[in-house]
Amino acid sequence: MITIRGVHKDFSIDGAKVTALSPTDLDVNRGEFVSIIGPSGCGKSTLLRILAGLETASGGSIEVDDEGRARQRVGFVFQEPVLLPWLSALENVRFPLDTAGVVRAEADSRAKDLLKLAGLTGFEAALPRALSGGMRQRVSIARALSYDPSLLLMDEPFGALDLITRDRLNDELLSIWAQTKKTVLFVTHSVEEAAYLSDRVVVMSPRPGRIKTVYNVNLPRPRGEGTKLDPSFHQLMADLRRDLR
Numbered sequence: 178m179i180t181i182r183g184v185h186k187d188f189s190i191d192g193a194k195v196t197a198l199s200p201t202d203l204d205v206n207r208g209e210f211v212s213i214i215g216p217s218g219c220g221k222s223t224l225l226r227i228l229a230g231l232e233t234a235s236g237g238s239i240e241v242d243d244e245g246r247a248r249q250r251v252g253f254v255f256q257e258p259v260l261l262p263w264l265s266a267l268e269n270v271r272f273p274l275d276t277a278g279v280v281r282a283e284a285d286s287r288a289k290d291l292l293k294l295a296g297l298t299g300f301e302a303a304l305p306r307a308l309s310g311g312m313r314q315r316v317s318i319a320r321a322l323s324y325d326p327s328l329l330l331m332d333e334p335f336g337a338l339d340l341i342t343r344d345r346l347n348d349e350l351l352s353i354w355a356q357t358k359k360t361v362l363f364v365t366h367s368v369e370e371a372a373y374l375s376d377r378v379v380v381m382s383p384r385p386g387r388i389k390t391v392y393n394v395n396l397p398r399p400r401g402e403g404t405k406l407d408p409s410f411h412q413l414m415a416d417l418r419r420d421l422r
């Protein structure tokens with residue numbers, strides 16, 4: 178469970194205060210898949226970066242119930258895969274474990290399992306440049322899961338991919354999510370992606386960035402081709418589009 182209360186962020190640009198995120202409250206349940214959608218500049222990335230500890234909030238509080246662990250563990254997937262080009266797929270996934278001092282045999286075995294989960298068995302030795310964009314992003318997802326975070330933050334992870342690859346990765350992400358039971362916060366610009374993947378969709382609006390509406394997605398799981406034919410899926414997309422206008 179993540180409890181966000183009054184989290185806000187102001188930046189100073191040339192001495193002028195810019196509110197990237199006005200005080201925001203949100204609860205995310207353990208194992209829930211929540212998407213955040215909104216026009217450019219509404220504070221989606223800022224909220225995610227604050228949750229990841231990459232940015233400091235100007236105020237408010239965040240509590241992450243991290244299954245009794247002393248340190249909060251968060252995995253982050255960016256729009257660009259940001260892999261180390263001189264390391265193989267396996268070494269990239271293993272990298273956070275190596276830096277955390279996990280013994281080699283255990284790190285290797287975990288990285289192999291994660292590459293399998295991401296559908297990359299057989300590509301362990303491949304360098305990033307030998308992989309397609311979709312495969313590189315799957316390596317990034319495997320790497321984000323390597324230190325077993327309770328919370329997976331994804332900032333437009335499939336935004337740079339073609340639509341066919343994106344559809345495939347959406348299904349693969351749902352399969353990974355079903356198997357790992359992670360809590361996922363997923364930023365996207367696509368209403369279809371948000372409706373297809375999520376338990377709830379958070380719509381944000383800009384100037385200043387704030388949560389406008391939260392939608393419950395009552396489509397049955399597992400999702401698949403049938404979901405895309407469901408009239409309530411189309412109704413939800415229409416509602417989201419109207420809200421975003």
Ligand SMILES: Nc1ncnc2c1ncn2[C@@H]1O[C@H](COP(=O)(O)OP(=O)(O)OP(=O)(O)O)[C@@H](O)[C@H]1O
Nearest residue numbers: 188190195197216217218219220221222223224386
């Ligand atoms: N480091 C920074 N310094 C100054 N202003 C910033 C900084 N980071 C973000 N902002 C401002 O905060 C606001 C929210 O930015 P943010 O990147 O969170 O939006 P976003 O919804 O993720 O946008 P996009 O969809 O384009 O990625 C914007 O007005 C942006 O210009």
